[in-house]
Amino acid sequence: MPEAEATNVNKAVRASEAPEPDTAVTEDGQPAEMAASGPVPGKPRSLWSDAWHDLRRKPSFLISAAIILVLLVMAAWPGLFTSVSPRSGDLTTSYLQKPELTHFFQPEWLGYNQQGQSIYARMIYGTRASIIIGVSVTVLVVLLGGTIGMLAGYFGGWLDALLSRITDTFMGIPFLLGAMVFLVSFDTRTVWTVTVALALLGWTTIARVMRGSVIAIKQSDYVMAARSLGAGTGRILLRHVLPNAAAPVIVVAMIALGGYITAEAVLSFLGIGLSDPAISWGGDINRAQKQIRVAPHVLLYPSILLSITILSFLMLGDAVRDALDPKLR
Amino acid sequence: MSIEMTKAEVPGVPLLEVRDLHVEFHTREGAAKAVNGVSYTVDAGETLAVLGESGSGKSVTAQTIMGILDMPPGRITGGEILFRGEDMLKMSEEERQRIRGDKIAMIFQDALSALNPVLSVGYQLGEMFRVHRGMSRKEAKAKAVELMDRVRIPAAKERVNDYPHQFSGGMRQRIMIAMALALEPDVIIADEPTTALDVTVQAQVMDLLAELQRDFEMGLILITHDLGVVADVADKIAVMYAGRIVETAPVHELYKRPAHPYTKGLLESIPRLDHKGKELYAIQGLPPSLTAIPQGCAFNPRCPMAQDVCFTDTPPLAEVLEQDGGPIGGRASACHFWKETIHG
């Protein structure tokens, strides 16, 4: 029962939200020049611009977007944040030396690790691997999963049966276990090896989301209208289905991005992620665990940054979902 | 305050009274004034039809009475809802819940989404008795069968364990009615109860509702956009436009001699079944946006009779009299020119 109530109220809100453009129409259908009340007609507002309008007013979006922006800059130009190399280590500098918490943004700010390298510098330089992997896995997953989901959903029949079974098969492989099996067969593992491994195992979620929303949109009246005009499959897919199916996929992808960063960190932590000399948060956390009793800060700071990053992407995805949710419109 | 006191009939006090209710919704464009000073009363055994188009505030008023208004974005900005003379808006949440569960029930338009698809109808009907009356599972089920019989669902005993999707639209709406009746409420609010149904089924459901209302001596509020559907069962009608009541009248009176230009236009724009007719009369323009209701009379941009005064002064809901000044009884119109509308 509450559901029905909610819809009713939503309807009322929607009815009241829609600004009535001010054409009055006389009984013979000709526009009359008198205003049927309502505010001055607003600018053209697409659903995307409406969503953007909502987002700009959301603190959770602003905070997460700001953090992500800083992370992206860190990944692109780490030199802006620190002057020391993450690899130059002075073995005389002990990791037991306490961090100088008041020396903001200085190499000694967050202390040193066992090799005498600046933890702060390593965190900055480690961002790149995480961001590249997170973003490129997401892009690959959206392309691969999106295409497969769209084809399966739109064409249905045997193609859907085949693609859905393939999706199920991949979904059956445990994500991390599968990635581990894949990665141990490589001697050196670069950012790209890890990316491919995660993308190969991660596309299934997107494919399912895409398939579901395409099936719903395929049956909508506006697709029916396009078909009755004689529109070809390509036009229907690109102009009608894709723009409308994109919203849920974007949301899922944004939330998944945080997950891919986690996965990379976990793999590196287990020693089968990026191989040396690559710098990554997961790898540093792995190396730090041996001294956790004497120097917990070596493990703590990269972990905090990792958590903040993941949380930011989750928050962003959440905010975007709220803004794109057509039910609130 | 004890329950006994609430139950007592207080002479001269209406069963349910809405007094000068104001409800707003917070929207991006500003406050949408969905209900702007609505007042009406329902007595036991009486049927009030609230007629209006989408956005007229008819459903929001009902949701406010039932306490199912989403707040936020909704906000009650004024007015009283009196149940047997007690303002429900001033009661504690607990007291309010007791009245809303026991004394006032609601029937929704879409029975399929109002029923839980994973529970049998017998369970959902019985739940009312288990929760509110503390009955055992077995007693509750027996009661459920009895109710299903009462709303004339064939083979109620066999069907009590069926799920909502196994019933047709008309039967589901009967189950909704049974659910509303379960605790023998004093007032039932039906929000477009037959809109989702086919015409041949509409008549069955409406007749059933009218019959039950008579038998149980309930007050019934019928919310509708279609005067034809409720005309047979309603005693009086309140017509709503842009969050206000613009006219009230007994059913027959309203159709014969509407006293508000909006009502008049609405009735004239309905095509007729008994002859073909020429071009339809159409009210020009659109209902106003609730964030920018016109000054003066809200209907002024669409009204063929509008004069200067309509753009400056909001007409009060004033009593409508016969041409010679005699009373008509139960009629009121919120139009500066009601005399010209009804008698001219």
Added chain:
Amino acid sequence: MADREPILEVANLVKHFPLTQGILFKRQIGAVKAVDDVSFELYQGETLGIVGESGCGKSTVAKLLMNLEQPTSGTIKYKGDDISKLSSRALRAVRRNIQMVFQDPYTSLNPRMTVGDIIGEPFEIHPDVAPKGDRRKKVRELLDVVGLNPEYINRYPHQFSGGQRQRIGIARGLALNPEIIICDEPVSALDVSVQAQVINLMERLQDEFTLSYVFIAHDLSIVRHISDRVGVMYLGKLAELGTDGEIYDHPTHPYTQALLSAVPQPDPEVRESRERIILAGDVPSPANPPSGCRFRTRCWKAEDRCAQEVPVLAIPERFAKEKGGVAHPSACHFAEERDVVHV
């Protein structure tokens, strides 16, 4: 009207949707008989109304006419050519001439396209209709024709009210200058005061562009107002077919009579004078329709014969010679006139 050539001829149209079971090896276990042996004609410039309750197959007829579904059997001829046998190029030409207006103006317009793109899409699909430079102008003209301000060309559908959206849908249907427009419940989602505006607009456009309408609706009053001829459908079959006067003033099929008597009437005088027939029960499932006459399970006249013999849609023999409106096709073994509207 009979001496004119029909523009659209529908003969013995059947559409069954198979019900299947199993995931990998699908096995047919039955069929929903949505449309079962329906025949009618549409003449130039007329409006054929099709009325019926939900599930009677009227929307499926619309989809079949639009070639959005393939008929199980039967033919749809446009000016003598069977549209299911046309080459894809010829079909495109036919599509231009048969357009559709949908029921729900909230779902029939792509929410991510501007009004200009929505109304202009037909020109992109059929580029020969309007040269590229002209399209914008054409769209503005169309907006003006349906009574919307051409300035709104860059707005999005959600910025309009229901009635205005339906006008946008109508403008899209008009873009290719069609001869036939199939209207599937075009006003049922609109408010009463807006319905009349849209109906008047559709009537004006019909005169202006000599359009033929197939007007599918459940509201009998509106269908009478707009239609020249009316077909009444029940469970996938036509029960009765005739001019609006024949159907509304001289109904001979019991279902039509019941349907007419159930129409809610706001006019107290009409309400009191007319006869009320309240049908028992609900419409049976189209997956398992009754044998013989499909209406027999709810009909007060049903006899053994109705369970065995399917009544054909034809002028009942005993009325064949009668004058007035009684002599029109009615699919009932026991057809008799009963005026339920006037009395």
